[in-house]
Amino acid sequence: MASAETTGEHLLVASFDIGTTYSGYAFSFRDDPTKIQTNQAWNAGSDALLSLKTPTCVLLNPQKEFVAFGFEAENKYLSLVEQGKHKPWMLFRRFKMLLHNNDGLNRNATVEDITGKKMPAIEIIEMSIRYLRDHLVDALKTQVDEINESDILYVITVPAIWNEAAKQFMREAAVMAGLDNDRIKLALEPEAASIWCQQIKTSLKTDLSKTGSQYMVVDLGGGTADITVHEKNIDGTLKEIHKASGGPWGGTCVDNNFISWLINIFGETTMSIFKEEEMEDYFGLLREFETKKRTITPDTDGLVTFRLPIALRSIHDETAEQTIEQTLEQMKLTDEVAFRKDKLRVSARIVMSWFSESIKKTTQHMINLLSERKMKKVSTILLVGGYGECKLVHDSVKREIGNKNIIIPQDAGLAVLKGAVRFGHLPGLVTSRVVKYTYGFDFKADFDASKHPIQKKIIDSYGEDKVDNAFFTVVCADTEVNIGKPIKASSAMFLNLDTDTAMNIFTSSESNPIFVTDATCKNVGSFLLGYAKGKSKAENEIEINFLFGETELEVRVKMLKDGSEIKKVIDCLAANDANN
Known part of the structure; x- marks a missing residue:
């Protein structure tokens, strides 16, 4: 696995999992990366309930200021209830599901507390991340004499089935919480679990460590069932062989x-x-x-x-x-x-x-995935996540999918947290992913009377016959892409002579959309490329490269005349902000 190792400049890696129901953190130091520690026990107070995670609950006072998180937030609120003083206070629970499958997600999105009072969702998530960061730093101070917050690389876990806007929302909340953007990585939850399961020293290890072995990871949390499929490469790294999928079928x-x-x-x-x-x-x-x-x-x-x-x-x-x-x-x-x-x-x-709906939907989805031709060699299914420990889930999966090796690792509920720490130390461990959608951008295509309606015809700033709003496909849905390897948009592109050139990025569930205005297309973000550098086309030619494999989408634009390059992480929230 040496090819994936990295020494890194950070003294330690910490992972944060803001779950639908429970949250927690884990960490390990650079000089002993596999010795992963979690907060030993969050105490529920009067209940005899000790947990390695704490409820995802945020308590605000009547001035809308943060007061407490987790069990402490619940218990403080209940104490206010007992005194009849709770009404102006706010307790937020299970707010993460706002980010699931929310096509209109924007920076102004709100969540409701348990009595229906509203707050901006990004502020509630920011408070959650800030609390976990402060709790972690305090815990580290009891272990290590000299530790600076700047020594920490943060890995924040997100469901693989989330869209680009939801991932960006989580990153922006983390930056608002005071985390340095350059020290934040996002880890896909089932991918992190897969990485952790590579570490397990049991008979399972021999199964998953063989080159070419293929296995499915089913991460069942409070909110979602999040499923990915991996293959072990010859150099010990992992590649995704099926795009992430799942649904809101958690505990x-x-x-x-x-x-x-x-x-x-x-x-x-x-x-x-x-x-x-x-x-x-x-x-x-x-x-x-x-x-x-x-x-x-x-x-x-x-x-x-x-x-x-x-x-x-x-x-x-x-x-x-x-x-x-x-x-x-x-x-x-x-x-x-x-x-x-x-x-x-x-x-x-x-x-x-009460369990059957979520279990049936998850199991049926797994059966459908496994029936696909490219999934024939998948031999093992890993069940992880808090709900993944449920015996009824195990029984259903074993009964319905009896021809596979079903594994529930010890501490399945912590597999994502621990794997995310591992991912922080070994960012090169996953080498490829499968894109979920067709990605492209709108451009002015050469007018072709055989496929373009005449009303779409325009004349561009260079006096040529074009059609506007054409969909330029960069990569098709279900394509495997290498992480960190740019994909070049093959056609020659030019900056506009008369306006600042805007680039709009679109996705589609279709393989070959013709126009970005087609019903299957969605604008996921945009950015400005700048003004023309000269009067001729040659002076204004640009090369566009997309990096798809990362957890967030990056575009690089190069001016061919002088070799200058701009890098853009796509703002996937801006289009939705404008509509709200």
Whole structure:
């Protein structure tokens, strides 16, 4: 693996995972890169719940200033609830899903706290990153005498299925949090997990370390199922052999189904009053469910017991038109649901049904991927992420995809964090990726009457017949691209004589779009190239190179006359900012 090694100038690499449900960090020093440390335990306070990650929760005071993060934020808020002082405060949870599959994402996007009050999303993510950075620096000071924040290279994990705008949003939040842009790398979550699984010294190691071995990584977190497929190269590096894919099928689907089920039983009015007036009990219910759902296995049968706050039953009895027993009879659930004081007992069949939607969608997606011709040699599936540790997930995957070697590494929930640290030390470990879309830009093409409508015809500043808004394809969807190797736009390009030349970058789900105005095309960003350098075409000829393999898109523009070059990381948020 020597070809991928780098000494780097940073004393240590730290990774931050701002998850939908939980967040955390890990780090290792340059002189001992495989000794990766995590914060040993975030304490939930009164609950006997110790965790290597902490809930992704941000608490703001009435002046909209940051007060606390994680378990501390939840507990402080509950203490305010107890005193009846919580109303002007704000508690934000599970805000990361705003960035998933949000085509209109812009810098002004907002997220709602648990009572519906709004704040700019970028500020909430900034506060989360700043908190983790400060917590890390404080922890390091107890270990090392002289450590400067500038000695740290930060790796921030993002889902591979996110679009360019969402990745940029995360980077900008990190810069706002005070991290130096030159010391931030983004790591794709399933890719980081794949890198970590290369380190595992078990029988799995022999499987994955063989040259040519192909395996699928399924990263199941709180919000998303994020899937990528890798092949081991002869020099120990990895290449992606299928574009990243997945969907919003993480563990929070189970929580949402549980809450929806309670609403069906108790009614929307009861649950709304319960959440508002008995916030502490509501949080207790969610924490209880978080612990309980980890105990559900394929062998669970009979009735599963949940501790139910008495306040919920009381509110129902005061506000509902019929008793719970009547509701259960109406729903034909009297044999499967029972109440005894503060105990709710629910049949294993119903409990498992809360999991089934996310598991079915994930498993079916994996089956569809594995049925593709180029996936024939994939022999192993790695299940990682917090939800990846769920026994019901394992059972479904093993049952439906029995012909593959299914591996759940130890500490599957930390595989992404630890792999991201490894990636920071070994940035050359992944050599190629598969692009998800066709990428190109709008340009003035030579008018061709056989394929261009006459109304598209224009005359350019050099007096030639052209069509505007033509789609110039640089790379087609599903193409493997080498990281760090520029792809040259093959056609001759020229700066405009009369205006500052703008370049608009477009993506399309089609292989060969003709115009950037086609329905499948989306403007992902733009930048200015500058004014013409002279009067002749020869003086204004430019060469354009794209770098696709990195986690963010870069374009390099070279003036052929004098060899000067500009580099641009595409601003994928600007177009959406303008529309809001």
